[in-house]
Amino acid sequence: MEAQETIFVKMALDAWDTQSGRADKLIQSLSDEALAQETAPGRNSGIYLVGHLTAVHDAMIPLLGLGDKLYPQLETIFLKNPDKSGLEKPAVADIRLYWNTVQAVLNNHFVEIKPEDWFKKHATISHEDFLKEPHRNKLSVLINRTNHLAYHLGQMAYLKK
């Protein structure tokens, strides 16, 4: 059933590619000024959401056993604290670079990962738990992060005039 395994992985990667492609297109289409705006009154800014998505996707690198985070400094600003934390954020040009780099690194890995390796355990579940819950594998990380991306993409779409 190697063929079927390949089909599963293709379905999950297609969904990731669709949402990632939409996010790339939206971010590129927005000016720095537009990205600095709140997505709705009193809500997260576009910059915060791009930084947040970048930090979440950067954390996928160690979670999937692909290496270390590229930008661990994003965690405090965009994961552990809210938009109006008062913490200094990187320049918009840098956030764009971080996003593009993390996405490129992930996507380069994704074309190399063998279908069967997606069904192996991710980094934060123990071997014992994985025996009982084999669905908590690397592919489940990809599926969950794709939905998380879609959720915030719906909000970032409000930055378009």
Place this chain on the structure above:
Amino acid sequence: MEAQETIFVKMALDAWDTQSGRADKLIQSLSDEALAQETAPGRNSGIYLVGHLTAVHDAMIPLLGLGDKLYPQLETIFLKNPDKSGLEKPAVADIRLYWNTVQAVLNNHFVEIKPEDWFKKHATISHEDFLKEPHRNKLSVLINRTNHLAYHLGQMAYLKK
């Protein structure tokens, strides 16, 4: 590899259940007045988005070969036309009922569908195309609709004070 097939279906259904559960919880927590508000200035109202999601999910019933749509009348109002179309919308209480009913009907079917049946073709792809593109199966419909739900859920979250 029957076990692997089952694991993959569980992963996709878990993602659907997560997003659906969040949507249910959010919709129930919002008053009729809150649902009538725009999610952001000039953007879709909560009522429109719940109607839109209901219409999209209702269309999954025939697409997955589970029967006819329950509320075909929603298509014109919530799929083919935008929020400010001027078309009369159902009462909020009815939209809540339609949403709950469609979700219950789908979820009742989902616990009955055998894992291998999720890998069969959906209703709008030909047998010829499906032979070439076996990933365009029923499970791909579920995965795509889950991301679509997450996208609009991110917007509906803005209705919360």
